[in-house]
Amino acid sequence: MICVLCQGPLQPHLKKAGADKKMYSVMRCAKCSVWQIDPLPSEGELAALYQSEYFKVRSDRGYADYASEKIYRSVVATLEKNLRDLHFPAWENSLGENKSLLEVGCAAGHAVAWFAQRGWHALGMDIAHEMIEAGKKAGRPLVEADFLQHDFGAARFDLITHWATLEHLPQAEAFLRRMRTLLAEGGKIYLSTCNTGYFARRYGTAWRYLNVPEHVFYFNRKSLRMLAEKCGLKLVRAFSYGSGFTTRENASWWYRAQKHVADRLARFFLTGDMIVIELQHL
Ligand SMILES: [Zn+2]
Numbered sequence: 001m002i003c004v005l006c007q008g009p010l011q012p013h014l015k016k017a018g019a020d021k022k023m024y025s026v027m028r029c030a031k032c033s034v035w036q037i038d039p040l041p042s043e044g045e046l047a048a049l050y051q052s053e054y055f056k057v058r059s060d061r062g063y064a065d066y067a068s069e070k071i072y073r074s075v076v077a078t079l080e081k082n083l084r085d086l087h088f089p090a091w092e093n094s095l096g097e098n099k100s101l102l103e104v105g106c107a108a109g110h111a112v113a114w115f116a117q118r119g120w121h122a123l124g125m126d127i128a129h130e131m132i133e134a135g136k137k138a139g140r141p142l143v144e145a146d147f148l149q150h151d152f153g154a155a156r157f158d159l160i161t162h163w164a165t166l167e168h169l170p171q172a173e174a175f176l177r178r179m180r181t182l183l184a185e186g187g188k189i190y191l192s193t194c195n196t197g198y199f200a201r202r203y204g205t206a207w208r209y210l211n212v213p214e215h216v217f218y219f220n221r222k223s224l225r226m227l228a229e230k231c232g233l234k235l236v237r238a239f240s241y242g243s244g245f246t247t248r249e250n251a252s253w254w255y256r257a258q259k260h261v262a263d264r265l266a267r268f269f270l271t272g273d274m275i276v277i278e279l280q281h282l
Contacts, residue, residue, distance in 0.1 A: 003029035004036065005173060005217075005227050016205045016212050019049070024212040032226045035196055035218035040170050049214055074247075075110040079163075082276050085239050086190055092118075095158060102157040102182065104175065105165030109135035109142045116141060120159075125150065148174055156184040162191040164274075167215040176231040180281065188280055189233065195240050195275035196220045199266070208246050209273060224277055233279040240272030 001010040008031025018024050025038045041049075083089070092099070101115045106124030108131045116122040124142040126132055132144040143150075148171065160179045166172050179189055194200075194209035196218045209215060219227075225235040243262030248255065266272040 001027060001038065003032060003034060004040075005029070005034055005223070006032040006230070008032055010036070010038075014205055014210070016210060018212040020045075020213065022213070026210070026212070026218070029223070032223045033196075033220055034223035034227075037212050037216050040216055041213045043170075045213070046168075046170070071108075072110045072113075076114050079111050079114060081241075082190070082192065085276065086237060086278055088190075091188070099159070100155075100157045100184070101159045101161065103161045103163075104147050104179065105162060105168075106135070106142060107131045108138075109140040111161065111163065112142065113138070113140050148178060152182060155182070156187070157182055158184050158187045160187070160189045162189065164192050164194075166191060166193045167209070167217050167219070170216050172217055173227060173231060176227065176233065176279075180232050183281060186280075188236075188278055190276070190278055191224075192274055192276045193219050193224070195242075195273050197240065197273060197275075198271040199243065199273040207273070219275070221275060221277075224275070228277075228279050229282065232282045234282045235277055236280050237278040238275060239267075240275045241267050242272040242274040 002008065003010055006029060008029045010027040010029055012025055013028040013035060014026040016024055016026065026035050027038050028035050097119070098121065099119075100121040101112070101123065103109070103112050103115075103122070103124040106112050106126050107128060109124040112122045112124035112135070122141055124135065124140065125145050125147055126142070127144065127146055129144060132142050135142045160183060162175070162179070166175065169175055183189065194215070197220060200207045200210070200218070203210075209218070221235075221238050224238070228235050241263070243259065243266035245255070245259035245262055247259075251259075
């Protein structure tokens with residue numbers, strides 16, 4: 001077997017049963033170090049996964065009531081932290097009045113709403129019907145469409161964001177290539193995904209982001225850089241956060257204390273299990 005991203009040799013790494021009770025192999029590429037699941041799910045299987053239940057029912061995967069106000073506040077808190085680490089405020093100040101944002105995989109459009117409030121011409125896109133409907137009801141500039149098929153006309157964007165989505169996409173490479181063609185001169189792509197660093201190795205099959213088959217690719221800084229360069233993009237900046245401790249409701253003070261310390265250590269040592277990167281034209 002060869003890596004679908006770099007054509008390097010794949011080696012067996014882990015095995016895990018999926019939400020669909022099928023057994024999946026997680027293979028690791030010896031060349032670019034990406035992990036990918038085998039077999040890759042078909043488009044039909046993935047579409048079935050993302051029926052609305054995925055976003056409504058609380059489980060280790062999926063998101064509880066994703067369109068709620070409470071989730072808005074938590075999405076925005078993470079967004080603002082990430083933007084500070086990406087040195088976004090200074091760059092934003094350097095842009096004129098007419099600045100445009102496209103969010104690919106926007107769900108209910110919480111982050112899109114945040115940008116729109118700051119004066120950005122913002123557009124969010126997703127294929128999740130109920131999410132888009134919920135966001136539109138809240139007056140958000142969203143469109144239900146397949147990013148790879150949608151006709152953008154002559155539109156180009158100063159910023160394209162893609163938060164915690166790339167790991168879901170069997171066509172990850174096609175998504176990055178299309179984002180590049182939609183980037184304005186001097187534009188940036190901000191992208192986050194889970195990071196196969198220390199915590200992924202330590203927790204093995206119990207790693208919180210090892211969700212098969214909905215997460216099909218598992219990246220790190222190296223595999224992201226190689227994939228970006230293949231798509232005509234350069235990796236300008238990367239940082240990580242997250243220590244493997246999931247945010248839990250009604251957690252004990254001891255759990256919260258451990259999470260607090262571990263989050264800070266992960267950040268300091270760049271070993272977080274989420275990675276955030278900035279890409280620009282190569
Ligand atoms: Zn590879």
